[in-house]
Amino acid sequence: MTTQTAEKIAFLFPGQGSQAVGMGKDIYLNSIAAREVFDEIDNTLGRKLSTMMFEGPDDELRQTENTQPAIMATSVATWRAMEEATGVLQIPNATAGHSLGEYSALAVAGVLSISDAVKLVLERGRLMQGACEERPGGMAAFIGLDEVTAEEICRESGAQMSTINTEQQIILAGDHHSLAMAIDIASARGAKKAIPLQVGGAFHSGLMSPAQNGLNAMIDSLTFHDPLVPLVGNVTAKSLGTTEEVKEELRMQLTSCVQWNNTVKFMMNDGIQNFYEIGHGRILSGMVKRIDRAATVTNIGDFASVLAYASAS
Structure with a gap:
């Protein structure tokens, strides 16, 4: 079952930089729905990413091909745990993800299946790594x-x-x-x-252009659906309502500036003042508070916070 509250809310999903060994482990251990997400992603990858996430080593987790699906897995699994714990998941008035987090938002909004979202994230990471080697920055x-x-x-x-x-x-x-x-x-x-910044390249800039054709081809090979939940894009900082709008957003995001400040303000201008950061860490929570101190921001990144969310719903 789903429901939407009278008080407007938004779900936010973190991007690269929020990873840490152990993230998602207690949710995996305590939520059947979350465990199914981790298992599906492990099966899609053909390897036990979840074991690396929970046990390390840290240097392997920090490799792009592991970091990106790990962050997405934690966010989507946490969202599924919220659904399981409440039995009636609130439909947010908007959802958005920061850079890589936009792909978590796609899965939550029903635009892509979890399996296809992971495949796209993996290919994006591989292509970006190639662009970093071709055009260092x-x-x-x-x-x-x-x-x-x-x-x-x-x-x-x-x-x-x-x-x-x-x-x-x-x-x-x-x-x-x-x-x-x-x-x-x-x-x-x-x-x-x-x-x-300790990063591998000049992300969200023209130096990523060698990856563009490959990313476009991967996007075109997958089945997209219109968002079931209002999705605010990184590049346009506006609501994406159709499959084609989402695809164009993903194409542009590779080499374009992430307009996170405007993305949050777009939601605030729509009357949203309650934000939930879903996934490991509190990076986005801090940003939202700096954009508007009056905003209410709640991080849901472990099972205790999932239960707290459920009891308040």
Whole structure:
């Protein structure tokens, strides 16, 4: 059964960077529905990803081909555990995922089966790794830098806007020379911090373009459905209502800036002030509070929080 509350809510799904050994383990042990999700993903991959997630080693979990499906598995399994615990899952007024998390949102919104979502995530990761090797680059987070200044720095350095998390937290991507120049310029322009990120490439930028044709082909090979739950896109920061809109969003997301600040504001402008971050970690919870301190944000990432959600529903 499903129901929708009078109070507007949104489900949010984290992306890469939220992983940690042990994530999802207690949900796996305590929820049959969650266990079925992990088992389905293990079967799709043809290997025991769940064992690596629960036991490590950490260096293997951090490899892209493991990290991405692991994060998605935890989020989708947690959502299924919520459904099992309540018996009547609330239909959110909106759902969105941050970068990789958008693929978790696709599964929850009924756009893709869990198996197909995992296949797409795996192929995306493989293609992105190839693009990183062909066109090396990196990313850096800038704190205290507004969007207008960031755009000026990009024009001067050759870097690109990769992610706008909040009005004061922007991530730039580019080749190593452009990124180093951007960091120097930003420091001179008054950025509070310029932090190089430990990532494998310049994600959500033009340097990912070698992966575009392969990703397009994979998207076209899968069966998509119109979202059953309102889905807000990373790139457009607007509601995606049809299969074609979702496909175009995924194509663009590879090389385009993630407009997370605008995505959250779009939901807030629709009257949503209650957000649930579903999956391991609290990265998105912190971002939402920085966007609007009046927002209510709840993290659901372990079985205790699943039970707390159920008792409050």
